[in-house]
Structures are given as structure tokens and as C-alpha cells.
Amino acid sequence: MNAMASPTTLDAWLARLEAAHPVGIDLGLERVARVARRMGLLDAPVAGRLVTVAGTNGKGSTVAMLDALAQAHGLSTAAYTSPHLLRYNERLRLSGAEASDSLLIDGFTAVEKARVDGPPISLSYFEVGTLGALWAIARQRPDLAILEVGLGGRLDAVNIVDPDVAVITTVAQDHAAYLGDDLEGIGREKAGILRAGRPTVLGSTTLPKSVREVAAELGARVYALDESFFRQGGEAEGEEEGWRWRGRDPAGQSVEIDALPDPGLPLDNAATALQALALAGVELNATDCRRALAAVRLPGRMQWRGQWCLDVGHNPHAATYVASRLAARPCAGRTIALLGMLVDKDADGVIEALQPAVDAWVPVSLEGDRARRASDLAGRVAARGGTVWHCADAPEAGAAWLATRLSPEDRVLVCGSFFTVAAVLMAWQTAEQTDVNDSAMEGTP
Known part of the structure; x- marks a missing residue:
């Protein structure tokens, strides 16, 4: 992306970003991390707590439920997701509200200023969007930020920041041109978001062995579905008694919530979101959890x-x-x-x-x-x-x-x-x- 006068509208910025980098997807952290350091984004945490969510399927619904649950408990939040359906603004939500055009433009402007502050560094559309979102989140410094990995994990731009809790929802074949078709290799790529000594929430019972191997190599603390946390019931449509969740708080104490409503999204992901929020240090309140799951909506998912x-x-x-x-x-x-x-x-x-x-x-x-x-x-x-x-x-x-x-x-x-x-x-x-x-x-x- 060549230095030039900055666009003045969001549509103009997006058009410029789409044409700026020679390829649309360019996995790797070196370029984006260099710009992030110039922006000061790696000097301090961008939020009070940060959760990163990777996986083949279920990322969007897990992020949406985490966001809703956190807000129901009185926390300020930021949620960064991709892609969007109708408006780019959907990608960044601050306490449930879509980011304004002006905030996104300010973020892109800050990225561009840092990008050319020294030898110019070429960035992809997604990389600029991620850095711009992190800049906006850091200015707000919410209680909880939730970041969805765009592709893979280890080399995705989101992975330049360290999560307090890492979540892997599922691992299946997709994006074979970039991740290959070997599930063990895909699992290792997605496990690249794990951090040493920090909790990892595994939201599927059928993940490849490589995910746990990476966790063991790092000494990450694993909380897995049907091992450390559980969900019971809720399989039948319209089940009146709801479903029950049982999990662990950071001290290892058991936490249980019953009569949870069906959010219309995968219940394994709902259980995963509850466990991740608990490990982020939130003391779960049953009433708040029920209220959040009853109200959560995610466009384009059932x-x-x-x-x-x-x-x-x-x-x-x-x-x-x-x-x-x-x-x-x-x-x-x-x-x-x-x-x-x-x-x-x-x-x-x-x-x-x-x-x-x-x-x-x-x-x-x-x-x-x-x-x-x-x-x-x-x-x-x-x-x-x-x-x-x-x-x-x-x-x-x-x-x-x-x-x-x-x-x-x-x-x-x-x-x-x-x-x-x-x-x-x-x-x-x-x-x-x-x-x-x-x-x-x-x-x-």
C-alpha cells in the first residue's frame, strides 16, 4: 500500500485496502507485528482480559455468546469478528454496538501512519482491519475483549496479542489451500493461539491429538468439554426445562447452572463460552446467564x-x-x-x-x-x-x-x-x- 492522501469515507478506505496488497490472504506475523510495535499495541494489554477464539466452525457463535454473557454480568466488552454480512462495521462491536464509520477510519488512519513511519510495510486487508480494531479496542480498554481468529491461528494477525484465555471450538477441513487437508496439521495451526501457563478451553470432544500435544508442550492448562466442563439436556427442540452447565472457576471449584435456555446456537459452543468467561475471572450469576442466552442473536446462523x-x-x-x-x-x-x-x-x-x-x-x-x-x-x-x-x-x-x-x-x-x-x-x-x-x-x- 503506497503512501497517499487518506480516504475520507469508510467505503473509500475499504476499496483502497482491497487493492493495496498483492494477495488477499498472506499468513505470517512478522509484518503485522512490526506495525503493531510502531503503534504501541504490544506495549500493554488492550483490555482488562482478552479471550481469543479459533476453530473451523462455531467461532462466531461462541464469540457472540461470550459477548452477551459478559455484558449481562455488567462488563464493558469489545468483540472483533470476520467476515461481515452486510456492513464492515459488524466486525467490531463495542459493548454490543457496531463501531462507527469515524472510529474505523481513525483506526485505519493510525495503521497507515505507523505503516509508513520508517521503511513502508505492506499489509493485507485483514491485517489492516485487525490492527485498526486493536487500536480502537485499546482506546476503549474494555473489561473484556474477544477476538475471533480469521484463518488458522498460529499465523493469523489476531495472534500478535496474548490471550488470557484461548478457545478452540472445532477442527475440521476447510481452507485447504492455506491450511492443508491433514487434521493433525490443522489442529496444530489452530493451537498456535495457546499460551504457556494460561487456560485453554477445548469446545469439542473430537479434536485432533495435535491440539493437546501443543498444550502439553506449552504447559497450558486444558479445560475440555466432557472432561472439565459439561452440558446436559437441551437436545430436543423447545425443551421446557432447559439445559444444565457444569464447569470450573479459576480456582478449580465446581460451578453449576441449570434451567438455561436454548440460544438457537450450538449448545457445545454455549457451554464453551460459559467456561471461557469463568476462566476470565467472571463469577457467573445464573440469572444473568439465562438472560444473556435467551436474548443472544447472531445473523446468518440458523x-x-x-x-x-x-x-x-x-x-x-x-x-x-x-x-x-x-x-x-x-x-x-x-x-x-x-x-x-x-x-x-x-x-x-x-x-x-x-x-x-x-x-x-x-x-x-x-x-x-x-x-x-x-x-x-x-x-x-x-x-x-x-x-x-x-x-x-x-x-x-x-x-x-x-x-x-x-x-x-x-x-x-x-x-x-x-x-x-x-x-x-x-x-x-x-x-x-x-x-x-x-x-x-x-x-x-
Whole structure:
């Protein structure tokens, strides 16, 4: 990124960042750490406590529940996540509120000033975003900061800061071009966020051995699901008695909370969030925990709008969870999957995982260098005996086609990619705004 006059709007900044670095993903900490040192971000903690969350699936929901739980206990928070659905501002939330354009611009400006303060250092879009977010968080210095790892762990830009608690949710195959397809190797990469002598929360019972090997090498204290903390019940849809969590506080004392509501997100991740918060030094209050989990929402994760369900899951592990949730919530009509995926994702695995819960498919094409055509998805569905109703050139076109053909008992799963879900949500948002504007015009004398 060459030194030049700074943009004055967020959109202009983002356009500049997208074009600035020769590659979109450039794993490694040397460049980003050098700029962070110039900014003073490594001189002191950016928050009272910091939790870093890595994993193949479940990171976003774990961060959302950690954030909600912490706020319910009266803590000020910062949550940094990626990617976003509709607005870049979604990536940084301060005590639940999206960061303003001006704060993000100030952060980008601070990064750019440090980047050229000496020999210029080239940074990727994600690296600038991460440094800008850390700069903004450090200015607020909240009680708790929660950082989601963008890709992998060991070499991700988020890993330049040391967490007080490290969380690994799941490990599965995804981003093979960068992480490979060996689960043990992927596990070791994600375990790169662990720190010596500090607690590590493992949110899955099926993690590769390499994760614990790294923890043992570092002397990190491991708190694992179904070993140090547990969740019981809550499997059935609408289960009235709720579910129970049992875990440990930092002193090793047992803590138990019952009658917890279903947050509509994976309960293993909810249990993981509770354990991480306890290890961050928060004395859990049952009433606050119930209130937070009852209210938490995460756009694009099993998000229901009438008979439409939207989920950004884009690998077989995530698709298996979605299929299980749909099976636990049967409908009288048909389940139609509006599926759009990128070419570097395991489309066959996703289709196979969803197929038991889907009656018919509407494949859609995405745009961009990594886009997969609807015709390709249709062929893969047909090869597995699935019924293809229609192919559309874009997610919003597929949604519009389906909207006129659904019965009240049917439901639609919009899935396969952040891009697929975002396109449908944006189309709905645009239509709703148009309706509001038309109504206002009709009321104008």
C-alpha cells in the first residue's frame, strides 16, 4: 500500500485496502507485528482480559455468546469478528454496538501512519482491519475483549496479542489451500493461539491429538468439554426445562447452572463460552446467564425469518449441524435448500450432509474469481439423487423465484456461503426500504 492522501469515507478506505496488497490472504506475523510495535499495541494489554477464539466452525457463535454473557454480568466488552454480512462495521462491536464509520477510519488512519513511519510495510486487508480494531479496542480498554481468529491461528494477525484465555471450538477441513487437508496439521495451526501457563478451553470432544500435544508442550492448562466442563439436556427442540452447565472457576471449584435456555446456537459452543468467561475471572450469576442466552442473536446462523432459515455454514461439519437442527424442527411442508457456494469449498460434502433434511434444491451462482456456477451445484445434487427445482444466476434471483412458489407449510434453507446469505438479506433489506419510501411518497401531499 503506497503512501497517499487518506480516504475520507469508510467505503473509500475499504476499496483502497482491497487493492493495496498483492494477495488477499498472506499468513505470517512478522509484518503485522512490526506495525503493531510502531503503534504501541504490544506495549500493554488492550483490555482488562482478552479471550481469543479459533476453530473451523462455531467461532462466531461462541464469540457472540461470550459477548452477551459478559455484558449481562455488567462488563464493558469489545468483540472483533470476520467476515461481515452486510456492513464492515459488524466486525467490531463495542459493548454490543457496531463501531462507527469515524472510529474505523481513525483506526485505519493510525495503521497507515505507523505503516509508513520508517521503511513502508505492506499489509493485507485483514491485517489492516485487525490492527485498526486493536487500536480502537485499546482506546476503549474494555473489561473484556474477544477476538475471533480469521484463518488458522498460529499465523493469523489476531495472534500478535496474548490471550488470557484461548478457545478452540472445532477442527475440521476447510481452507485447504492455506491450511492443508491433514487434521493433525490443522489442529496444530489452530493451537498456535495457546499460551504457556494460561487456560485453554477445548469446545469439542473430537479434536485432533495435535491440539493437546501443543498444550502439553506449552504447559497450558486444558479445560475440555466432557472432561472439565459439561452440558446436559437441551437436545430436543423447545425443551421446557432447559439445559444444565457444569464447569470450573479459576480456582478449580465446581460451578453449576441449570434451567438455561436454548440460544438457537450450538449448545457445545454455549457451554464453551460459559467456561471461557469463568476462566476470565467472571463469577457467573445464573440469572444473568439465562438472560444473556435467551436474548443472544447472531445473523446468518440458523437465523429464521418466517419460513426462511439462513445459515452461512460452508463445510460438511457445519452442514451436518444445520441438518440436525432442521430434523429437530420438522415442518408439515417441503424443505427447499437455496444453495450457493464458492469453488474452493467441499460442495459434495455439504450436499451429502444436508440431503437427509432437504426435499428439493435451488442452486444459485455466485460472483467473483472463486464463484461456483449453479449448473455445477445442480449436477452434484442430481448425482446424489436430489431434486433440482430451478437454477438461478444469483442468490437474490433464486429467492425471488422461490418466494412465489412456496406454500405456507414449506420452508427454505438459504446456505452454503456468507455471500449467499448476504445477497438474500441485502435484497430483502432493499425491498423493505423501497416499500418504506413508496409508503412515504404516497403519504406526501
